Amino acid sequence: xxxxxxxxxxxxxxxxxxxxxxxxxxxxxxxxxxxxxxxxxxxxxxxxxxxxxxxxxxxxxxxxxxxxxxxxxxxxxxxxxxxxxxxxxxxxxxxxxxxxxxxxxxxxxxxxxxxxxxxxxxxxxxxxxxxxxxxxxxxxxxxxxxxxxxxxxxxxxxxxxxxxxxxxxxxxxxxxxxxxxxxxxxxxxxxxxxxxxxxxxxxxxxxxxxxxxxxxxxxxxxxxxxxxxxxxxxxxxxxxxxxxxxxxxxxxxxxxxxxxxxxxxxxxxxxxxxxxxxxxxxxxxxxxxxxxxxxxxxxxxxxxxxxxxxxxxxxxxxxxxxxxxxxxxxxxxxxxxxxxxxxxxxxxxxxxxxxxxxxxxxxxxxxxxxxxxxxxxxxxxxxxxxxxxxxxx
Amino acid sequence: xxxxxxxxxxxxxxxxxxxxxxxxxxxxxxxxxxxxxxxxxxxxxxxxxxxxxxxxxxxxxxxxxxxxxxxxxxxxxxxxxxxxxxxxxxxxxxxxxxxxxxxxxxxxxxxxxxxxxxxxxxxxxxxxxxxxxxxxxxxxxxxxxxxxxxxxxxxxxxxxxxxxxxxxxxxxxxxxxxxxxxxxxxxxxxxxxxxxxxxxxxxxxxxxxxxxxxxxxxxxxxxxxxxxxxxxxxxxxxxxxxxxxxxxxxxxxxxxxxxxxxxxxxxxxxxxxxxxxxxxxxxxxxxxxxxxxxxxxxxxxxxxxxxxxxxxxxxxxxxxxxxxxxxxxxxxxxxxxxxxxxxxxxxxxxxxxxxxxxxxxxxxxxxxxxxxxxxxxxxxxxxxxxxxxxxxx
Numbered sequence: 001x002x003x004x005x006x007x008x009x010x011x012x013x014x015x016x017x018x019x020x021x022x023x024x025x026x027x028x029x030x031x032x033x034x035x036x037x038x039x040x041x042x043x044x045x046x047x048x049x050x051x052x053x054x055x056x057x058x059x060x061x062x063x064x065x066x067x068x069x070x071x072x073x074x075x076x077x078x079x080x081x082x083x084x085x086x087x088x089x090x091x092x093x094x095x096x097x098x099x100x101x102x103x104x105x106x107x108x109x110x111x112x113x114x115x116x117x118x119x120x121x122x123x124x125x126x127x128x129x130x131x132x133x134x135x136x137x138x139x140x141x142x143x144x145x146x147x148x149x150x151x152x153x154x155x156x157x158x159x160x161x162x163x164x165x166x167x168x169x170x171x172x173x174x175x176x177x178x179x180x181x182x183x184x185x186x187x188x189x190x191x192x193x194x195x196x197x198x199x200x201x202x203x204x205x206x207x208x209x210x211x212x213x214x215x216x217x218x219x220x221x222x223x224x225x226x227x228x229x230x231x232x233x234x235x236x237x238x239x240x241x242x243x244x245x246x247x248x249x250x251x252x253x254x255x256x257x258x259x260x261x262x263x264x265x266x267x268x269x270x271x272x273x274x275x276x277x278x279x280x281x282x283x284x285x286x287x288x289x290x291x292x293x294x295x296x297x298x299x300x301x302x303x304x305x306x307x308x309x310x311x312x313x314x315x316x317x318x319x320x321x322x323x324x325x326x327x328x329x330x331x332x333x334x335x336x337x338x339x340x341x342x343x344x345x346x347x348x349x350x351x352x353x354x355x356x357x358x359x360x361x362x363x364x365x366x367x368x369x370x371x372x373x374x375x376x377x378x379x380x381x382x383x384x385x386x387x388x389x390x391x392x393x
Numbered sequence: 394x395x396x397x398x399x400x401x402x403x404x405x406x407x408x409x410x411x412x413x414x415x416x417x418x419x420x421x422x423x424x425x426x427x428x429x430x431x432x433x434x435x436x437x438x439x440x441x442x443x444x445x446x447x448x449x450x451x452x453x454x455x456x457x458x459x460x461x462x463x464x465x466x467x468x469x470x471x472x473x474x475x476x477x478x479x480x481x482x483x484x485x486x487x488x489x490x491x492x493x494x495x496x497x498x499x500x501x502x503x504x505x506x507x508x509x510x511x512x513x514x515x516x517x518x519x520x521x522x523x524x525x526x527x528x529x530x531x532x533x534x535x536x537x538x539x540x541x542x543x544x545x546x547x548x549x550x551x552x553x554x555x556x557x558x559x560x561x562x563x564x565x566x567x568x569x570x571x572x573x574x575x576x577x578x579x580x581x582x583x584x585x586x587x588x589x590x591x592x593x594x595x596x597x598x599x600x601x602x603x604x605x606x607x608x609x610x611x612x613x614x615x616x617x618x619x620x621x622x623x624x625x626x627x628x629x630x631x632x633x634x635x636x637x638x639x640x641x642x643x644x645x646x647x648x649x650x651x652x653x654x655x656x657x658x659x660x661x662x663x664x665x666x667x668x669x670x671x672x673x674x675x676x677x678x679x680x681x682x683x684x685x686x687x688x689x690x691x692x693x694x695x696x697x698x699x700x701x702x703x704x705x706x707x708x709x710x711x712x713x714x715x716x717x718x719x720x721x722x723x724x725x726x727x728x729x730x731x732x733x734x735x736x737x738x739x740x741x742x743x744x745x746x747x748x749x750x751x752x753x754x755x756x757x758x759x760x761x762x763x764x765x766x767x768x769x770x771x772x773x774x775x776x777x778x779x780x781x782x783x784x785x786x
Contacts, residue, residue: 342604
């Protein structure tokens with residue numbers, strides 16, 4: 001079937017997951033290799049590489065790509081790439097590895113060999129330069145910054161062969177690779193697909209964003225991130241329950257796809273928004289919903305920085321487009337969901353509940369008005385906050 | 394100030410309204426010329442030409458353009474143009490006019506000289522061919538078809554110099570020419586502007602369409618057509634009251650412009666949707682909201698024919714894009730406005746009131762629920778249907 005989807009970033013999907021005899025021989029070879037343990041972000045990135053979600057990357061970045069990405073948001077080829085995809089080791093570990101050597105990569109908390117890697121380069125880097133350029137702050141309270149400070153002092157760059165998707169396909173029936181979402185979209189005859197990135201349960205405000213997108217696109221991909229989140233975020237399994245009950249009750253079944261991807265949030269605001277866009281382009285989406293403070297945390301970024309950064313790109317940098325939306329709320333005077341773009345009324349007419357207040361209510365078993373969040377979703381979150389479901393993993 | 398607006402159709406705005414000494418001399422010359430009286434559609438088209446809203450047309454179409462537009466939806470130059478812009482006279486009148494002669498054009502119902510015209514061509518045409526091609530039906534009940542059957546047998550083609558905008562600027566303070574809306578948009582720094590074509594008061598369903606557009610664009614042009622409508626349609630002055638009270642109460646003042654244009658509806662469905670798009674491109678809009686059965690009447694067109702026709706165009710035919718939306722309604726289960734694209738619930742949950750039923754209610758002084766239409770709008774329409782305002786003109 002002819003596909004009218006946007007092309008993958010760089011032109012071609014390049015999944016790196018081995019199969020068949022390549023897998024068997026690869027694993028066998030890897031058992032004998034020096035082993036390096038990945039941190040949780042690196043595990044997620046490795047699986048993203050395996051899926052082809054980071055196409056056209058073939059592995060962890062070498063020095064030239066790394067430096068160019070940090071400084072210019074581009075690979076040395078000139079292709080747009082906003083955030084380094086790196087593998088760090090301690091100086092001590094690095095001392096045991098030679099350039100040209102093959103190594104095996106171990107999962108975070110098991111002895112599972114996830115991949116083998118040809119170490120083409122071994123290089124030191126300036127953490128502060130990376131942190132300031134990528135995150136725009138060097139505050140260690142920033143969860144993305146903190147992880148860089150905590151990681152090893154030396155980067156290893158080189159191509160990977162991946163043997164495992166780290167249990168994600170088993171843990172999430174909604175796990176899907178870019179080639180698979182592309183096949184679904186093509187099969188449905190969709191051309192314009194909006195992706196909704198989320199790390200939270202969907203309340204009415206989020207639902208409204210997705211429904212604006214659905215009104216103007218052929219289809220919608222609800223695409224939660226299910227890699228490790230920061231403390232206080234709601235576990236993926238609980239969120240999945242929330243997404244499903246919402247989709248079952250409030251969305252046309254034939255126009256919405258729910259799939260997950262295993263990346264870990266960096267909370268990198270504008271630069272992460274671009275990464276989110278590149279990933280969704282690989283998944284076949286024509287639009288990425290970019291709301292207020294997309295991929296932000298705390299008050300490190302201006303509310304629309306993650307929208308404005310797209311205006312600085314050159315034509316052709318991306319084939320996916322940002323669908324720039326504002327913060328949204330129920331307005332009593334409008335009698336509808338609205339945003340500052342559509343509603344002239346003041347805060348006194350808007351139903352606004354802070355995250356802290358909401359958690360308090362739910363913990364006590366109280367539910368906010370249905371104009372704030374669907375009853376079905378609230379039922380699940382009350383159970384979670386009362387400790388009845390969702391032991392963290 | 395640099396403008397980032399879409400270019401006018403064909404590249405350049407070409408208003409044809411004379412001013413200063415050109416106007417004085419032109420009028421003087423015209424008084425001595427043979428006079429031809431325009432019908433109401435021709436008056437409207439002449440003013441559209443004068444404003445530059447029909448750019449790049451320089452007058453009423455000659456035979457080659459006419460035939461090419463009817464058959465191919467293109468001017469002989471290849472430029473997209475879906476509906477003939479023509480001046481008809483009876484055979485008797487035509488007998489008095491020679492090619493190369495200048496004539497004066499009189500307003501519908503007065504002796505006002507609106508324009509002079511150099512008759513470059515005088516040609517007969519096949520009404521049935523035009524009607525079938527343009528309207529897709531030859532049913533005389535179709536109001537657009539009927540007017541073609543009623544008009545003269547001979548077309549006059551040639552450039553016009555226009556001396557009058559037929560009282561529209563005086564009658565409507567919201568009358569605006571393309572150069573003026575472009576200046577407003579540029580001044581506001583808008584790049585993406587959605588136009589909403591309307592010939593009706595705005596109920597919640599229309600409001601929702603415009604608010605979807607407002608969520609995704611920089612600004613909104615509410616752009617009612619105020620030329621002659623078919624019997625039963627609500628007079629422009631009454632509609633203007635409805636638009637104003639709605640905008641005053643339910644839209645952010647700085648993101649919406651209300652302007653009118655003097656064309657007459659042809660009720661031509663798909664082809665008229667393209668004409669509406671070309672006009673809005675001339676006015677500087679990047680998007681035209683194309684809803685269900687846009688510019689249709691009765692059941693002559695499929696509900697999405699006016700959207701599908703845009704898919705048949707070639708890249709570059711238009712710089713404006715259709716914003717294709719569905720029919721919308723209040724859904725009780727969703728607790729919001731919705732469409733078949735966003736709502737999975739059945740008609741039993743949807744607040745649907747037919748035009749006939751609404752007229753009955755309003756005539757009796759009854760108001761539909763606020764989820765169907767704003768109270769402020771209903772107040773005006775009750776007065777109108779009870780004969781208290783809006784004597785027709």
